[in-house]
Amino acid sequence: MIDLKLLQKDFDVMSAKLMRKGVDNTLIEALKKKNEELKAAKTAYESLQADQNAMSKEFGQLMREKKDVTELKAKVDANKINITQALETQRVAQETLESIAMSIPNIPDDDVPDGADENDNIEIKKVLTPREFSFTPKEHWELAEQNGWIDFERGVKLATSRFSVSFGMGAKLERALINFMLNFNAKRGFEEVSVPALVNRGALEGTGQLPKFEDDLYKVEGQELFLIPTAEVPVTNLYQDEILAADELPKKMTAYTSCFRKEAGAAGRDTRGMIRQHQFHKVELVALAKPDESDKIFEEMVACASDLLTALELPHRLVTLCTGDLGFGAAKTIDLEVWLPGQATYREISSVSNTRDFQARRAKIRFKDGKENTLVHTLNGSSLAVGRTLVAIMENNQQEDGSITIPEVLKPYLGM
RNA sequence: GGAUCUUUGGCAGAGUUGGUCGAAUGCACCGGUCUUGAAAACCGGCGAGGGUUAUACCUCCCAGAGUUCGAAUCUCUGAGGGUCCA
Structure with a gap:
């Protein structure tokens, strides 16, 4: 608020x-x-x-x-x-x-560029150069099916459209990625937490998903419980209605959860493949910080996500979101977009936001600042969306015969 | 699922014949005296939100509703926790 x-x-x-x-x-x-x-x-x-x-x-x-x-x-x-x-x-x-x-969004930072939509976002920099292919690179769903990693039909059979099933190396890679990411984040000082995937209304109001975006949430019938759309919700609200000691800050946390979204407004977009699913895995970064240190933590989080992609040898770029593309609660957001050769385009794989005191005011997260109680700044960022990372690995590491090379850093996690 | 008890400030814990109770006390915490320094001891401060230049003043003792001139204290409903029975 x-x-x-x-x-x-x-x-x-x-x-x-x-x-x-x-x-x-x-x-x-x-x-x-x-x-x-x-x-x-x-x-x-x-x-x-x-x-x-x-x-x-x-x-x-x-x-x-x-x-x-x-x-x-x-x-x-x-x-x-x-x-x-x-x-x-x-x-x-x-x-x-x-x-x-409650329905008014956060105030954008002064250095956020004006703009109407994603076309007005501003690229900050590119990291790693996309590889040159001597053949026409395939899209990930083709590779996924050819390698037997992902089964889209059976996902639909079990649930509905926008669900999929991973098999064999596909499933193992997901698990490897989650572990790799959590360990990577831990080395950067983010403490691992494991949180509920269902939360109540208060938590969702705290982080701003409610009351405005109820349509995109799965709700448990007959109960005031919702499936989380991101780990940002439970992790940020961990300290809801608390007054932290100044020396407890910054609080840097990382969590792996499944995320659930109805994708109500995305009809017809990314219908194929696993770019946009109703359920997906994500490793999240969340930080609570003093106001004067939140910019620094923000940079750390962007760097963490970017370095993770670099470690996975995935070419990507950093983009500052313009005012029109900024989320409801964010004062500033930097998206990380990974290169997908199959689509020959950069696609969002992580989004790091500083909400300043917007969520903290709703969730009543404060710290004792000498004699005063002051609202903290809350920050969140994906590091990374697991499914999309898998997509990126498939497309970037594909060989002419359709086989896929495994990034070196993941091999220890796969017993290779 | 049934019965019963319980829910108070960071923690522990008083406060049930309704009226100087926003709430004793202890611990923790902060400031000071003392000390070469620390500990101990002693003195002082110490819940949150709103409001005010600052006071006044208002709200909050799990949540909601009610009784009353007046409720942390009584009644009802709900939620969390304990114990017993199934």
Whole structure:
């Protein structure tokens, strides 16, 4: 959630920043107005309540002295009607304000480029040069089927479209990649955690998936539980509603989980292969940091993901997302895109974001900053999407006969 | 699934005939005195959110609803934990 106090104080600056992200100005105006209304309603209610409390105290006094209370009771009763009304006004104002505020995205950092969509993202740099093929490289689904690594039909048989099954070396490679990534991240100071794949509404509100993006989440019938769309949700919310000691920060964590997404808005996109699945494996990085160190941690996380790709000998590039392509909670995001020879294009394989205090404000994650309690900054990034990494290995390491060479760093994990 | 007990500040733990209770006490933590330094001892501070220039003031004792002039304390519902029975 954005900082309403700041909005109130620096309305012009804040609204200009939000408009860069495409937030409608009337919505921002409404938010400011509602915030003022709530303040007024609160003040009114609180002063009535103060009267009530004072009278109650007096009431007790009179009772003890065995004096007559009928007159006071009449006054109190009259006041009560006003309180009930004032409370209702306040409740409505609160609800309206929250429903608007919760649906407003984070403010982009000043150095995030303006832009409408992914075409306006800005490339920062390329790492490793894509290899020259002496033959026409195949797409990964062809290679996957030819090698017997992935079975798309049986995935559909078991569940529905956008599910697949890995066999043999395909399955082993997934496991090897997960272990390799977790170990790699651990060496960079990220502590491994293992978390639930189902979370409640509070957790999803904390990281911003709810209330706005419920359509893309799988919900357990009859329960307020959802399958996680990313490990970012459980890991970030680990410290929900807590006040951390300053010396506990930064908290750097890494977790492997399956992720589940309905892909509601992606009909027709990447229907073939395993680029976009309803269930996929991902190793995630999450960090909680002091505000003044979050930029540094952000760079560390980008470097970690990029170095991981380099270690796997996968050519990739780093891209700064423009305002239009930035996610709901992110103040800044750098995507890592891996080269896919079969498609002859770079495709997203990791996304590292700094949400600043946006999630922390929702999730109430703070730290003791001397005498003050201050919101932490939360950061998250994939390192990496396992399925897409497997795709990249298949396409980049394919030979003319369709066989695939295994990256050196994975061999120890495969008993090779 | 049935019965019963329980849920308080970072932790432990008082507080149930409703009224100076946002809440005793201990530990932890922070500051100070003492000490060459540390420990011990002693003194002081120490829950969160809102509000105010600062006070006042409001809210929060698992969550929600209710009774009452007034609830951490009473009633109901729900959730978590313990014990017993199945």
